[in-house]
Amino acid sequence: MTAITAIFEIFIENWDAFLFATGMTLKLTAVSLVLAMVIGLVFAFFKISGSKILYGIAQLYITVIRGTPLIVQLMFLYFGIIQLVVLPAFWAGALALAIHSGAYIAEIFRGSIQSINRGQMEAARSLGMTYPLAMRRIILPQAFKRAIPALGNQFIIGLKDSSLVAYLGVSEIYGTALYAQAANFQPFETYMVAGFYYLVLVVIFTWLVNKLELRLSVEQNEVTK
Amino acid sequence: MIHIKQMNKSFGSLHVLKDVDLSVSEREVVVLIGASGSGKSTLLRCINYLELLDSGEISIMGQMVNPQKDNLNQIRSEVGMVFQHFNLFPHRSVLENVTEAPIFVRGLKKSEAFDMAMPLLEKVGLADKAKNYPDQLSGGQKQRVAIARALAMNPKIMLFDEPTSALDPELVGEVLQVMKELAKEGMTMVVVTHEMGFAREVADRVYYMDEGKIVEDGQPDDFFSNPQNERTCTFLGQVL
Ligand SMILES: Nc1ncnc2c1ncn2[C@@H]1O[C@H](COP(=O)(O)OP(=O)(O)O)[C@@H](O)[C@H]1O
Ligand SMILES: [Mg+2]
Numbered sequence: 072m073t074a075i076t077a078i079f080e081i082f083i084e085n086w087d088a089f090l091f092a093t094g095m096t097l098k099l100t101a102v103s104l105v106l107a108m109v110i111g112l113v114f115a116f117f118k119i120s121g122s123k124i125l126y127g128i129a130q131l132y133i134t135v136i137r138g139t140p141l142i143v144q145l146m147f148l149y150f151g152i153i154q155l156v157v158l159p160a161f162w163a164g165a166l167a168l169a170i171h172s173g174a175y176i177a178e179i180f181r182g183s184i185q186s187i188n189r190g191q192m193e194a195a196r197s198l199g200m201t202y203p204l205a206m207r208r209i210i211l212p213q214a215f216k217r218a219i220p221a222l223g224n225q226f227i228i229g230l231k232d233s234s235l236v237a238y239l240g241v242s243e244i245y246g247t248a249l250y251a252q253a254a255n256f257q258p259f260e261t262y263m264v265a266g267f268y269y270l271v272l273v274v275i276f277t278w279l280v281n282k283l284e285l286r287l288s289v290e291q292n293e294v295t296k
Numbered sequence: 297m298i299h300i301k302q303m304n305k306s307f308g309s310l311h312v313l314k315d316v317d318l319s320v321s322e323r324e325v326v327v328l329i330g331a332s333g334s335g336k337s338t339l340l341r342c343i344n345y346l347e348l349l350d351s352g353e354i355s356i357m358g359q360m361v362n363p364q365k366d367n368l369n370q371i372r373s374e375v376g377m378v379f380q381h382f383n384l385f386p387h388r389s390v391l392e393n394v395t396e397a398p399i400f401v402r403g404l405k406k407s408e409a410f411d412m413a414m415p416l417l418e419k420v421g422l423a424d425k426a427k428n429y430p431d432q433l434s435g436g437q438k439q440r441v442a443i444a445r446a447l448a449m450n451p452k453i454m455l456f457d458e459p460t461s462a463l464d465p466e467l468v469g470e471v472l473q474v475m476k477e478l479a480k481e482g483m484t485m486v487v488v489t490h491e492m493g494f495a496r497e498v499a500d501r502v503y504y505m506d507e508g509k510i511v512e513d514g515q516p517d518d519f520f521s522n523p524q525n526e527r528t529c530t531f532l533g534q535v536l
Contacts, residue, residue: 197375
């Protein structure tokens with residue numbers, strides 16, 4: 072019983088700090104995801120470009136990101152990035168997270184672009200469209216729609232992964248818990264509260280992504296009728 | 297309009313087109329027949345440079361084409377193509393399918409493109425479907441939209457690759473009807489089809505392809521009633 076009361080007390084005591092931290096986590100996730108989509112799109116194009124060199128670069132990037140722990144990447148990128156440019160921890164962290172998610176998103180985009188029937192590109196080209204124009208107007212809008220479920224999933228992973236940026240000194244949810252437990256000497260209860268915040272966010276986003284997916288598939292069905 | 301000389305095309309070790317010669321004059325309707333896999337689609341795709349030939353020459357409208365140098369997109373925009381599986385853009389309405397290329401390739405204003413597209417949709421009998429999306433149409437309707445979409449670029453030549461092969465039998469007629477009207481208006485057409493009735497009625501010349509070669513050609517009457525080549529006879533025996 073005392074544990075539950077203690078958790079509840081910590082929840083109340085740190086209410087404002089965690090609320091601020093939630094905002095930080097969301098900002099971090101959103102910024103890194105937007106950057107990651109840009110990175111992902113570029114490397115997806117590298118992979119389908121037909122150029123062996125570009126394909127090799129993309130493959131190397133994806134292999135390294137997949138083959139090493141995120142925390143190692145974050146530290147490595149953080150110390151690399153701040154040697155090149157002076158960046159606040161938030162931006163350095165967001166950029167590092169983006170470089171990580173970008174590899175996964177590159178594969179998502181590559182898959183969804185290649186899943187579009189090749190007749191679409193041929194029809195566009197036969198009308199005189201250039202390759203970039205056909206991509207932009209015909210292929211990408213369809214590919215993007217098809218990628219939404221996987222992107223939603225990657226978004227949720229990115230939300231949880233953003234906790235590691237705490238080690239760069241960003242006061243997002245996990246970082247706030249780190250500070251709080253150092254002050255109140257109640258790590259078990261404090262991390263429990265932090266976990267609760269993540270869980271609520273993930274449940275909300277899962278619900279949103281499912282809803283979006285459902286709407287897309289309903290649209291699809293309506294169209295097929 | 298189209299002059300093809302000694303065209304060769306291989307996919308890896310598969311020699312698909314073998315020394316193909318073909319000439320199509322202005323306002324001529326040419327029908328290309330042949331067994332599946334004989335290279336008919338590849339031939340059409342080469343004419344439109346969707347595939348690059350390995351050797352030989354193609355000239356279109358008196359213009360020798362050098363794919364390394366010339367603007368293929370401009371040539372393609374003068375040559376309309378209709379596909380077996382329609383390939384309409386599913387995320388665009390019927391009207392937008394027709395106006396997409398005129399707006400983004402030719403640089404027409406939206407309103408100009410719409411004014412040009414509506415008569416074309418009327419011509420193929422689908423003006424009332426302008427706001428619908430492709431998946432709301434029957435196969436025959438889709439193919440008629442695809443024809444309108446190609447016509448919107450004002451092509452000098454139209455290529456049809458088995459335009460009715462994916463259609464339910466009762467929908468074939470409406471597409472052939474549109475094609476017949478086009479032929480009557482004097483469009484230069486190359487049509488790959490298994491519709492022998494259409495070939496008889498509309499074609500100026502029929503070509504029979506076998507294993508990557510054109511083995512026989514002639515005017516439809518002669519061609520169908522008195523085929524010379526043994527393989528042509530066998531093929532016609534199967535389809536007629
Ligand atoms: N992109 C391609 N890559 C490899 N082989 C191909 C390709 N396109 C066509 N082929 C092959 O070339 C041959 C001729 O194909 P196609 O021109 O489609 O014949 P048709 O239209 O007469 O049925 C077939 O054996 C086919 O498998
Ligand atoms: Mg074919």
